[in-house]
Amino acid sequence: MSRTGASADETPEDKKARMDRVIAEAKAKREAKAAAAQSEGAPATGGEAQTATRKEPPGGKSPEVGDPLQSPSQADLEKAAKIAEAKARAAAFKEAAAAKAGVVGAAGGAADAAGAGAPKAPVKKKDEGPKPADASDHALAKRLRERFGEALTGAFTFLGQLSIHVRNSSIVAVCDALRLDAETPFDYLSDLTCVHYPEREDAPFEIVYNLYSISANARVRLKVAANDAEGVESVTGVWPAANWMEREVYDLFGVPFKNHPDLRRLLLPPDWEGHPLRKDYPLEFMENNWTTKHLPEFTDVQREQLEQRRAYGLEILSTPDERRLREIFRGGREPLSLERK
Numbered sequence: 001m002s003r004t005g006a007s008a009d010e011t012p013e014d015k016k017a018r019m020d021r022v023i024a025e026a027k028a029k030r031e032a033k034a035a036a037a038q039s040e041g042a043p044a045t046g047g048e049a050q051t052a053t054r055k056e057p058p059g060g061k062s063p064e065v066g067d068p069l070q071s072p073s074q075a076d077l078e079k080a081a082k083i084a085e086a087k088a089r090a091a092a093f094k095e096a097a098a099a100k101a102g103v104v105g106a107a108g109g110a111a112d113a114a115g116a117g118a119p120k121a122p123v124k125k126k127d128e129g130p131k132p133a134d135a136s137d138h139a140l141a142k143r144l145r146e147r148f149g150e151a152l153t154g155a156f157t158f159l160g161q162l163s164i165h166v167r168n169s170s171i172v173a174v175c176d177a178l179r180l181d182a183e184t185p186f187d188y189l190s191d192l193t194c195v196h197y198p199e200r201e202d203a204p205f206e207i208v209y210n211l212y213s214i215s216a217n218a219r220v221r222l223k224v225a226a227n228d229a230e231g232v233e234s235v236t237g238v239w240p241a242a243n244w245m246e247r248e249v250y251d252l253f254g255v256p257f258k259n260h261p262d263l264r265r266l267l268l269p270p271d272w273e274g275h276p277l278r279k280d281y282p283l284e285f286m287e288n289n290w291t292t293k294h295l296p297e298f299t300d301v302q303r304e305q306l307e308q309r310r311a312y313g314l315e316i317l318s319t320p321d322e323r324r325l326r327e328i329f330r331g332g333r334e335p336l337s338l339e340r341k
Contacts, residue, residue: 130158130159131158132156132157132158132163133156133157133158134155134156135155135156135157135162135163136154136155138155138157138162139183140162140164140181140184140220141155141162141164143181143183144164144174144177144178147177148170148173148174148177150167151166151167151169151170151173151174152164152165152166152167152174153165153166153167161219161221162219162220162221163220163221163222163223164220164221164222164223165222165223165224165225166222166223166224167224168203168224168225168226168230168232168233169233171207171209171222171224171232171233171235172233172234172235172237172238174222175209175211175222175235175238175239176238178211178220178222179238179239181213183216184213184215184216184218185213185215185216186211186212186213186218186220187213187214187215188211188212188213188214188239189209189210189211189212189235189238189239189241189242189245190210190211190212190219191208191209191210191245192207192208192209192210192235192242192245192246192249193207193208193210193245193249194206194207194208194249194252194253194255194277195208196253196277196278196279198278198279198280200225202225202227203225203226203227204227204228205225205226205227205228205253205255206223206224206225206226207223207224207226207232207249207255208221208222208223209221209222209223209224209235226255227255228253228254228255228256230256231255231256231257231258232255232257232258233257233258233259234246234257234258234259234260234261234263236259236260236261237259243260243261243262244266246260246263247260247262247263247264247265247266248266248267250263250264250265250266251265251266251267251268251275252267252268252275252276252277253275253277253278254275254278269290269294271290271293272290273288273289273290274288285310
């Protein structure tokens with residue numbers, strides 16, 4: 001049996017009866033104390049005198065037993081004590097933090113006042129990327145300048161790659177000289193392409209020739225400014241492989257090549273309007289005169305369905321597929337199957 005009189009095998013009914021007895025005993029003791037207090041003023045005799053010696057505690061009347069709000073248990077008292085202790089620690093921590101912040105703020109203010117006139121350290125700029133460097137003293141550039149003089153407008157190196165700018169009228173002669181050069185014969189035209197600079201009004205296009213010397217394992221890049229009216233001289237007489245490359249540049253950029261043996265479009269239909277690799281060419285698909293002339297008409301619903309297929313990557317943007325889809329529409333079929341298996 002525990003200190004409170006409860007046994008390990010006590011049932012809820014036994015516990016209730018025990019608590020009733022405890023409450024009754026407490027009430028009896030309280031009544032006895034009250035009676036003793038009332039008779040304290042009268043003379044006491046015998047046993048009454050011993051009872052009268054007990055006085056009411058200075059705290060006043062005790063709360064009634066059994067009310068948990070007025071008569072807390074030992075556990076409640078311990079819990080309240082712990083809460084009060086935690087609050088005291090939190091208040092002390094806040095006071096210490098406020099005092100520390102005040103000290104630091106005062107010190108920082110003093111430092112700011114002392115160093116108000118001191119200059120700040122310069123902000124370090126980000127490392128700039130590589131830039132082209134002048135290559136006028138390059139051996140190949142010197143040999144070409146000795147032979148062609150003002151036909152070379154500049155020579156630069158960028159990341160170890162040599163680029164030589166050549167006047168439009170001298171490109172064929174310079175290419176032929178490089179192909180037959182004794183030290184580094186550039187006998188292989190690895191690529192011929194174009195770059196569009198819309199801000200250049202006189203010559204918005206730059207034809208780029210990437211040359212390679214198989215025997216010397218050397219590379220050089222030639223650049224020629226051109227426009228879509230006069231174009232540039234063809235180098236198919238120097239390197240026959242330039243035939244298809246120049247046709248591709250003509251097709252996608254619109255730069256003509258004079259004296260080309262078969263200058264016509266290579267990738268797009270002959271009556272296609274515009275040149276897709278120019279920077280002013282629209283990126284999105286659009287109906288034009290060629291689609292209106294050669295392909296059946298689309299209704300608004302069919303056009304919306306086709307745009308949805310393109311948005312989801314379900315259609316390849318090429319002429320045969322466009323025609324196939326239009327034939328599907330004309331046959332009354334749906335391009336997106338609704339069958340469920």
